[in-house]
Amino acid sequence: MDLKLPPLGEGADSGNVVSILVKEGDTIAKGQGVIELETGKAIAPVPASAAGKVTRIIVAVGDKISVGQPILSLDTGAPPAAAAPAAQPAPPPRAARRPAPAPPPPAVEEAEEPPPSGLETSSGAPPAASPTIRRLARELGIDLAKVRGSQAGGRIIMEDVRDYIQSLQRLAAQPRPAAGAPAQPAPETVDFSKWGPIAKRPLTQLRKIIAGRMAQSWHAVPRVTQFDQADITALDELRKSRAASFEKQGARLTLTAFALKIVAEALKKFPIFNTSLDEAAGELVWKEYFHIGLAVDTEQGLIVPVLRDVDKKNILVLSKELNELAVKTRDRKISLEELQGGSFTISNQGGIGGGHFTPIINRPEVAILGLGRGSLQPVVREGTIQPRLLLPLALSYDHRVIDGGMAVRFMLEIVQGFEHFDGRNVE
Numbered sequence: 001m002d003l004k005l006p007p008l009g010e011g012a013d014s015g016n017v018v019s020i021l022v023k024e025g026d027t028i029a030k031g032q033g034v035i036e037l038e039t040g041k042a043i044a045p046v047p048a049s050a051a052g053k054v055t056r057i058i059v060a061v062g063d064k065i066s067v068g069q070p071i072l073s074l075d076t077g078a079p080p081a082a083a084a085p086a087a088q089p090a091p092p093p094r095a096a097r098r099p100a101p102a103p104p105p106p107a108v109e110e111a112e113e114p115p116p117s118g119l120e121t122s123s124g125a126p127p128a129a130s131p132t133i134r135r136l137a138r139e140l141g142i143d144l145a146k147v148r149g150s151q152a153g154g155r156i157i158m159e160d161v162r163d164y165i166q167s168l169q170r171l172a173a174q175p176r177p178a179a180g181a182p183a184q185p186a187p188e189t190v191d192f193s194k195w196g197p198i199a200k201r202p203l204t205q206l207r208k209i210i211a212g213r214m215a216q217s218w219h220a221v222p223r224v225t226q227f228d229q230a231d232i233t234a235l236d237e238l239r240k241s242r243a244a245s246f247e248k249q250g251a252r253l254t255l256t257a258f259a260l261k262i263v264a265e266a267l268k269k270f271p272i273f274n275t276s277l278d279e280a281a282g283e284l285v286w287k288e289y290f291h292i293g294l295a296v297d298t299e300q301g302l303i304v305p306v307l308r309d310v311d312k313k314n315i316l317v318l319s320k321e322l323n324e325l326a327v328k329t330r331d332r333k334i335s336l337e338e339l340q341g342g343s344f345t346i347s348n349q350g351g352i353g354g355g356h357f358t359p360i361i362n363r364p365e366v367a368i369l370g371l372g373r374g375s376l377q378p379v380v381r382e383g384t385i386q387p388r389l390l391l392p393l394a395l396s397y398d399h400r401v402i403d404g405g406m407a408v409r410f411m412l413e414i415v416q417g418f419e420h421f422d423g424r425n426v427e
Helices: 130-141 158-173 205-220 234-249 254-268 315-328 405-417
Strands: 002-005 012-018 033-041 042-047 052-056 064-066 070-076 223-231 276-277 283-286 292-294 343-348 365-371 375-381 384-396
Touching: 033 070, 033 276, 130 158, 223 405, 234 254, 234 384, 234 405, 254 292, 254 343, 254 365, 254 405, 384 405
Parallel strands: 292 343, 343 365
Antiparallel strands: 002 070, 012 033, 012 064, 033 042, 052 070, 223 384, 276 283, 365 384, 375 384
């Protein structure tokens, strides 16, 4: 029998083979990991659905495979199934059936036919795609016969549908040439080797995902970034005073743990920053949970794991979870589930040495908070100049949902949270 790639969870129907954990001739148990698969920004083992002896490895490292695609062949020791008796042909119908009604017009208006991106099968059968893809295509009014399938046998995955929609959007956005005007030539690829030695390296799958999502956020969201700074002199003293106690309990106390708690409390007072815009339905989704994503800098790229129910945990618990998630993320052992469900994101560049910056919103969220490096600066207090530790803050928000006045109030609430943190909620 062939072991096939099982369903990967909501929003994922394919991945890249990172490593193969078994070899031909191995005897494996049911549930044993056979390959490691990169899906989105997570790497996870794929378990065997049956026990037996591996007779053939079908995939290779680097292959992109889809749900239902064979991974390896397995001898389970079960006797072959008896051949079923030949089916008798059904008698001819008494009367021809009425032809099926014509499908409704597509919901997506195509002003122009895009360049050929797919082929209809010669047999007239529908293109290979999962039920999820077919349902999405029906909802959007997309003819899957026009979508180029990137998988074996022309199978269509979510990325193929997204590429097709983007090709329609690009065509719609292009200015129409005046009658008789010559068409604009396509941009040419620059040959950089004309000026000196170069090296070419293909983008990793993770970098492609990051690039695509950042571009989508940049083009789709009209964003504004609100800047401010918080005096964290007292908070830093509190952190230093509790650091040793945290170390004894197996946790490292950082400013990020405080930021998580401060942001969660601010979101309760300004819940519009904890929403998502459902453009298709014309609705704003108000979330009654506070799952905060934290941007983690890894060698492979930026990955955002999510801490659940931040508002219900104290600083000690958050510090432990922060460390565990950061380690799993950098080792690429983070699960797909731990990367989903965020309602707000924090990006802290202070540890690297960054100052003010403009973080890009992590769609479908509507805002993100950036933290820079705290620096000691002279500040006038009560008529005297005092050295104070100031933290740069940058809040980027979706201007379709949030107005400037609300953003200022939310930022001031965060500043107050940093400057007047309640130390009773630490442990």
